[in-house]
Amino acid sequence: MVLRLTAEQARRIAVRAQLLTAERPAGIVETIDALTVVNIEPTAAIAPSADLILWSRLGWPYQPADLVRLVERDRAVFEWGGFYRTMADLALLLPEMRRRPESIQAREWLAANDVFRRDVIARLRAEGPLHAADIPDAAQVPWRSSGWTNNRNSLQLLEILVLCGEVAVSSRDAAGRLFDVADRVYPADVPVLSDEDAARERAQRRLAALGVARAKAAQSPEPIDVGEIGEAAVVEGVEGEWRVDPAALEAGDGFAARTALLSPFDRLVFDRKRLTELFGYGYLLEMYKPAAQRRWGYFALPILHGDRFIGKLDAKADRKAGVLRVHAVHEDVPFTEDTSAAVHSEIERLAQWLGLEVTEASR
Template sequence: MTLRLTREEARRIAVRGQLLTAERPAGIVETIDALTIVNIEPTAAIAPSADLILWSRLGWPYQPADLARLVEEDRAVFEWGGFYRAMTDLPLLLPEMRHRPHSAQAREWLAANDVFRREVLTRLRAEGPLRAADIPDAAQVSWRSSGWTNNRNSMQLLEILVMCGDVAISSRDAAGRLFDVADRVYPADVVALTDEEAARERAERRLTSLGIARAKGIAQPLEPVDVGEIGEEAVVDGTDGVWRVDPDALDGLAGFAPRTALLSPFDRLVFDRRRLEEIFGYEYLLEMYKPAAKRRWGYFALPILHGDRFVGKLDAKSDRKAGVLRVHAVHEDEPFTDEIRQAVDAEIQDLARWLGLDVLGSPAA
């Protein structure tokens, strides 16, 4: 039987799946486990994306140093493919690692540089963790591309070996990432899953975190936004086609507890722009890559969630030298009510306090 949902119900399922209700999660590992992935985009106009994503769920108790400890010391969280992930998800990624690299160019380049590959693994085993800059470029064949990776052979090799599961990211700091052999970062006692088992469980976990998704969506290089035939079939009023819904999410609709949140532009709730427009009726685009004169909302504008609706964008920037969070504008998609204005203002103040800054500007004015 196909379920029929209102758009409000679909929004609430999506918000609840992303842990953005008043019922906040207990800790960092629990949050990453429930979200399945946390984006590591380092752009820090306000704060790095991973920190914003975790702060928006956990609030003031979250501190970046706690995440670093979980990655570097406890090994409860690991980095792969540009995302932080709970280490308990490693078995779900290992089958995909076995099939890396996917591109023929990378496979051929890796084969041509087999001596270089073995030398790097030997050096990491003896001296690691190391930065890419610590590894001499001894490539037999140089990597060619039209982008920034051209001729950056040590870094390109490490990137490929991480994706293959031979090397792992041990830690990162202001200077970048440190790499080590994978068996010093990943646990040894990992359950072996088939490709099919891992793919199905990843899809199940993805649907739980999203709440509602398409069976088939736009292809993504690492983390899909679709879920196949997992979950229950549903239609949503005002949208075309069929959706897939996490059946457990339906039980929480009656007790939906709203709050206001400022989200990273890389937050999973806004990542799929098509889904964002269909379910939330919200137009959003990250404008950091646009010339300043062509920006509508700002360099790193944060989507503003209020309850189960997106109501605007916050254009702000951290000025740590001056000790302030500069609020350039609060863009209202529709005129704010007094209640929304007060809630958004309070959230901006909370963000500034968490950053250790004062607010400069006129939030929600």
């Protein structure tokens, strides 16, 4: 049987799954566990993406130093594939790590540089954690690429070894990531799962985090499709079939709405196709566009109000001046007086969390 969801039901399932209702989660680990992944994008026009994502869920109690402690000291959270994840999910990733690297080019390059690989592992064992810049480039065969990784052999090797699970990101500092041998970062007593069991549980957790998702979706840095997990459903006004989390259906119709300012890399908005289909919301991150071609701003934050996206906040943190400069609040639909008050209250809360004062900046 195929379930039939109204557009409002689908939106509310998605928002609730992403912990963006007034019922806030209890802590950082619980939040990352429910979201399954938190994007690590260091651009800090306002704040790094991971901090914005966690603040938008937890509110003022969240402090970046607490995340650093959980990663570097408690080892309750780790970094892999460009995302923070709870250490409890390591077992689900180990089968994928064993299959890495996936590309023929990377496998052949790794085999050709086996001496280099063993030397780097030995150096990390003896001296780690280390930055990529601390490791001499002794590659037998250079890495060839048309992008920024071309001939950056030490960094490229470390990246591949992290994906393979031989090396892990131990911490970060002002100079970037510090790498170490994996057994000094990851626990030793990790359950061994088959590829099939791990893939199934990852899909189940992914659907719980998304609420409603496609069985198949375009490739992305972190999968957004869920296969045949969950219940089949159609959404009013949207073509095609979806999968919906059964637990989300059991949650009922209660929905505690609030207003939230989201990172452009937030999981709720990252899949732009899904964002358009479910929310009718158009968004494009414009930090890579020339200033004259930007419509909403360098790092505009999507504005969620209840179960609808209603606009974008164009703002920048000027920490030297101690202010959050608000260049514009773009209204996708005209704000009511109450909506405007809710949005500006959230901007004030963002500024307070950053330790800044809000100021309106002239264009």
